[in-house]
Amino acid sequence: MTKSEYAAARIEEISGTNPYRCMKCGKCSASCPTFSEMDIKPHQFVSYVLHDDVEALAASKSLWKCLGCFACVERCPRDVKPGRIIDAARQLVLRQRGNSYLSADEISKMEADLPPQLLVSAFRRW
Amino acid sequence: MKFSYYPGCTLKNKARALDQYARACAGVLNIELEEPDNWQCCGGVYPLGRDETAKKLSAVRALQETKEKEQALVTLCSACHHVLKRVNDDMRHVPEIRDKANRYLELEPPYQGETKVLHFLEVLRDVVGFETLRKKVTHPLTGRRIGAYYGCLLLRPGKILQFDDPENPKILEDFIRAIGAEPVIYPYRNECCGAYLSLKDPALPAAMCEKIKGSAAGFGADLLVTSCPLCMYNLNRSETKDTLPVYYFTELLAEALGVKEDPAVSEKQEEGNP
């Protein structure tokens, strides 16, 4: 198993979704509220996993644009759950790299009245 | 009826209003909210990775403690509701997570998802009943046109949360009717507010909230209600803050039940209301 094959298998494992079930209907991309911010679009996530191109997926901006709003998960007619795939890719990156997309230093520069829920959620995801 | 009540991190400070108004209403509704002595933050987001167990433990502890008390676990915050229900579902249906969590916490007998998790709105609908609530209203909010803002975390994934129809919910609308106001149905009530993206790309949540509020206002809403502190934060940052105010649903409930002027509430509200 090559490194990228292993990474793709890990994504399937962490996300618990079966990318082979996807029929490329695009309902995820049609539902995604941050579609325009993403370089790799939700319906393309599965292709990257199926073609073992996790490196590109891991380098993608999309990892940090997904809101976890589950619109794609709710509406996917094939039960593929693209939101889980992108989260698994993000996990792979975070676990290997150790540091975060969001640094605590950035917070200190922000307004003071941030609700704890926002900070907790952001640090959990990023 | 007595419930275990899990307030969550934000309800202790920035969203104190959400918490205090609910407590004020509880007595009128003959329900008792018992806060456990020692609860931990649920984490705000549900960890999606199937191999992530550690991040789910704080939720499991709360669920286990509630099980021992033989109560149902009630939340007010949409995020806590989401995390607790999903972790509970994992404990019920995913053996790997269940076994790992139980081994880690050394729970004997093991916790298997026995606790029932309810959002306060579900308590109003399924325990109190909206019809009973309507009868208890002393100061109906007649004439107010209210848009319900659900966001994501109350509704999705519908199969697990079992809260309401994720694409055409009606629990908040029924609530609004029960307190004497008129619900305004608009299409973006279940769209995301932009969540934590406001820390990195504030323009994006701002635009999303603008779309939501614009649509609600377009359908004639005078105000919005929510149960999520993060939604509240994002909605209030947008430019139309003053033209379309946003309230926690508990505040309107307290008003309708005539307990809003409770001094304990208003005092705390001053420091806490965002």
Add this chain to the structure above:
Amino acid sequence: MQRIGVFVCHCGSNIAATVDVKQLAAYVKSEPGVVYANDYPYMCSEAGQAMIAEAIQKERLSGVVVCSCSPRMHEATFRKCAAGAGLNPYMVEIANIREQCSWIHKDMETATQKALVLARAAIAKVNLGTPLQEGESPVTKRALVIGGGIAGIQTALDIAEAGYEVDIVERTPSIGGRMAQLDKTFPTLDCSACILTPKMVDAAAHEKITLYTYSEVEKVSGFVGDFTVDIRKKARSVDADKCTGCGACQEKCPSKKAPDAFNRGLKKRSAIYTPFAQAIPNVPVIDRKTCIHFQTGKCGLCAKVCQAQAIDYTQEDEIITRKYGAIVAATGFDMIRLDRYDEYAYSQSPDVITSLELERLMNAAGPTGGHLERLSDHRQPKEIVFIQCVGSRCADDRGKSYCSKICCMYTAKHAMLIREKYPGTKVTVFYIDVRTPGKNFDEFYRRAVEEYHVDYIKGQVGKVAPQPDGRLLVQGVDLLDARQLQIEADLVVLAAAIEPSEGVRPLAGMLTAGIDTNDFLTEAHPKLRPVESATAGIFLSGVCQGPKDIPETVSQAGAAAVKVIGLLAKDRLRTNPCTAMPDVLACNGCSACANVCPYGAITYEEKEVAAPGVRETRRVAVVNSALCQGCGACTVACPSGAMDLQGFSNRQIIAEVDAICR
């Protein structure tokens, strides 16, 4: 001792690639009773059969085991072959070493071992077999067709043309079915009513056809050639013999609140109604739930205006019991409910409609007189979005797993008709795949694109958001462009999945016809017996068997008719000789067997029983082999082991068990 021949089929490489057929043939030679064993590439071929026939005669075989494909495939073939060579056909057993062995195993050693065990079991069974004689049963020369849509009408007409009596039972007040609701039909754009109503009239006028509309099948008993069916003829409250169909009653009826099912609820109808103008029979019914007279005892206006005095409030449901030789299910389909797909706002906006509702909106006899307009504000839509595959091809629990098959074509039809009639309208179709296998189908779809400039976008719609100004904001994706689109539409049309009509499951139970998890009736063989149910004498016509369009439905309807005619043309049917057989010596006349028999085939007689040391007259069970269908329920119920099933005897099954466990 039997003299058994074993014949191992290679089935080309289907068996031989996984089972060592030579070794198998060699192994079985040492089994008890086996005097001959051979293998051949295609045992079912003429040469293969000749080989079996020759061996039967040369080796004086008293039993045959064929190791081949499933007995459901070729048991009949080999039995016929044996009979031709003078061997009783029921001395032939099949060891299923293809479907249940070579096709599901990969390792040759494992598969060969299993094939050997399966062969042994079959040999053990033949060793204990006895020759059986088929009986005969009469055929009632009358057919029942359940469902009066195009499928049922066509089947009934074809059967009647061959000279046999046919009854059509239709649940609604008129025959015509879904096709009557359609405006135009693809791929030729004929007007649906223009081609359907003549057929409806033919059916009604045919001397061999009897229509039971507003009626339902209530009970079915019996078996092929001799079914007995109870039909509930619901009270119409109108005397069909007196009614002239003038329509005065419907006009004067003051209760006009019931949703008009024929118009998909887009319109209200009166309490006394005929579903549509060309209804057959043209006799109204009173919907008692919405009729003021039936609800309050007052009104009675229809009776007053009826000059023919046909209104009869006292009419009651009537049960008609009839005998039939064959039954055809033609129960059709409905659209799925869309309340679970509210991202498309179907229950939130009257301007989000299903394709079948669009048919009614475009039909001259529909609620808008054929003028395409929005139901909210009666404006003519300028921008229309079609969404394909709503609830079809789903792997989640919201939708159906199958492709509904007709949507791609009817959407192309709708798009084309709209662009033809209202050229200023912009029409966009969101599709996942465009599926157009069928004569002139793809050409039809291409015309929609090339001549009518319908905008086909590969992708789906995520959300339909009604706007304050009444328009619908459609958020979709163009996958080929990787762009998210926001289209402001006036009308959104959903190609909702189709599903078998409500109530087909209990009907399948009555008919003892197989039904799949999607509630489609199961055909006896997916390729070779597509219009027959596995239950003899029950046939399938139209969408009740699976999604299909009108041309396919009509061909299947004709095929089902041919099968029925083939059955009714026989005067007598050969009956299955594998029937229950009591051993009078062991029977104590306890009635346990008769109590479980679903066919009432067991009675009791006072019989003289003679055996060494016994000579007495006692009450013993007697099986009517014409009624017995051979299920075997009685054999297990019998406490003394007196009842046995021929062809599947206790000793035979135990021998099979032993052979497998050896």
Add this chain to the structure above:
Amino acid sequence: MQIDHKEEFRPKIVAFCCNWCSYAGADLAGSSRLSYPADVKIIRVPCSCRVNPMFLLRAFERGADGVILCGCHPGDCHYSTGNYYTRRRMTLLFSLLEFIGVERERVRVEWVSAAEGAKLSETMNDFVKTVGALGRNIRLGDLRCRN
């Protein structure tokens, strides 16, 4: 009886399938190439109600490790009511097995329609796994029948 410790335990499994639904389902599993272990050997019966509980006991006596009985779904029986009899009879058999101390997991009753090839294959895979985990049936096996 030879014991080869190196060889993994392969259970002996007898399956009874009714002709109309489950046997057809097994054929569909075959034509769809949905595999299940070769340990399963199917006996065709006209209806699940033809299966006398004694046949199952006989199988155990002869060394079977598990017996599975498949019929049409309740309500879908080709003979209308056969599988209801089956259900009642097998419930009694389960009590008997429990009474005499045989793991009830060694007997299974499943409803498989002619269209459920996938279900048949899944069921068989699962049953072989379950019985495999239980190990050899020593309780009911008649030693005289062992070879």
